[in-house]
Amino acid sequence: MKYAFPILAILTALLLRFALRGALIDAPTEQTMGEVQRIFYYHVPSAWTAFLLFFINFVASIQYLVRPSERADRAAKWVAIAVSVIAGIAAVFVYLRPGSYQVKPSAVAITGFAITGIYFAIRKFFSQQGTDALALVAAEVGVVFCTVVLVTGPIWARPVWGIWWAPGDIRLTSTLVMWLIYVSYLVLRQFSSSSQTARLAAVLAVFGALDIPLVYFSIWFFRTQHPQPVIGGGGSIDPHMRSVLFINWLAFLCLAALVCWSRYRLEILQRRWHEAQALEALEHRGEP
Amino acid sequence: MNPYLCAAYVATWTIHILYLGSLALRYARLRREIADSLPKPKAPEL
Numbered sequence: 001m002k003y004a005f006p007i008l009a010i011l012t013a014l015l016l017r018f019a020l021r022g023a024l025i026d027a028p029t030e031q032t033m034g035e036v037q038r039i040f041y042y043h044v045p046s047a048w049t050a051f052l053l054f055f056i057n058f059v060a061s062i063q064y065l066v067r068p069s070e071r072a073d074r075a076a077k078w079v080a081i082a083v084s085v086i087a088g089i090a091a092v093f094v095y096l097r098p099g100s101y102q103v104k105p106s107a108v109a110i111t112g113f114a115i116t117g118i119y120f121a122i123r124k125f126f127s128q129q130g131t132d133a134l135a136l137v138a139a140e141v142g143v144v145f146c147t148v149v150l151v152t153g154p155i156w157a158r159p160v161w162g163i164w165w166a167p168g169d170i171r172l173t174s175t176l177v178m179w180l181i182y183v184s185y186l187v188l189r190q191f192s193s194s195s196q197t198a199r200l201a202a203v204l205a206v207f208g209a210l211d212i213p214l215v216y217f218s219i220w221f222f223r224t225q226h227p228q229p230v231i232g233g234g235g236s237i238d239p240h241m242r243s244v245l246f247i248n249w250l251a252f253l254c255l256a257a258l259v260c261w262s263r264y265r266l267e268i269l270q271r272r273w274h275e276a277q278a279l280e281a282l283e284h285r286g287e288p
Numbered sequence: 289m290n291p292y293l294c295a296a297y298v299a300t301w302t303i304h305i306l307y308l309g310s311l312a313l314r315y316a317r318l319r320r321e322i323a324d325s326l327p328k329p330k331a332p333e334l
Binding site: 022255 | 289291294295296297299300303304307308311314315318321322
């Protein structure tokens with residue numbers, strides 16, 4: 001455990017280097033867009049990582065809200081189990097009717113099981129204060145990755161669509177709204193000194209998370225300028241491009257884990273330090 | 289290299305490095321706060 005952090009740091013550096021080479025050199029050049037399509041290997045994994053981090057923020061916020069009540073905690077636990085069961089049944093339906101849905105059964109099953117897995121992992125390994133710190137850290141690092149998505153997207157759009165931003169496009173607009181929601185969450189955490197800040201922020205995170213499925217599914221349900229998904233949906237992708245994409249995602253996941261770990265340690269240290277200062281101030285209150 | 293591709297990759301790493309820098313600054317500030325609040329050893333009286 002003592003060496004886990006440096007090992008993860010070295011692994012992340014190696015993976016990022018390998019992934020960068022894959023994205024810039026090894027992956028085949030796309031025929032229509034040419035070299036500029038290689039932005040895909042940073043844009044898409046950053047978006048997936050941001051989604052995952054915002055989802056962790058959502059689960060941690062729910063746990064922070066339900067834990068004080070035993071009944072609410074039990075109800076949330078059963079909802080998490082139900083998500084997995086429903087995802088399993090939905091995956092069977094999708095498998096039995098191939099071509100009827102835009103999604104692959106494996107994608108449905110993995111998403112459902114991952115939701116339940118993340119819920120129980122956070123429940124087991126984080127205390128009440130720990131879930132609050134985790135929610136804050138996940139939102140902060142998620143905003144960083146979402147910023148990368150919002151910056152690389154227009155840089156890719158300019159040579160391909162001829163415009164930096166498509167006004168009114170639901171995918172682009174909902175992503176910007178999602179970014180603004182989480183930035184406001186961080187502003188609330190930073191500048192509110194009320195004792196209810198953590199609870200208010202958790203409620204904001206739960207409502208803010210409603211935007212995540214809207215962002216993700218917007219390209220399926222609305223006509224948008226943004227292209228259809230090539231993974232997990234109805235599109236297709238060259239197998240070599242797919243492997244480079246997944247290596248880049250793995251590298252970004254490791255980077256996100258490393259940054260979240262550092263930020264979590266800092267957050268816990270800051271909280272302990274402020275608690276110690278408050279205790280010391282109380283002890284010295286009666287002294288002349 | 290395509291200038292848009294180069295710009296996207298540079299922008300990505302600039303954002304990550306800026307964030308990592310802000311983390312390092314926050315660590316340093318906390319460490320300084322803790323060090324400042326600890327009682328300093330008195331100089332021996334001559």
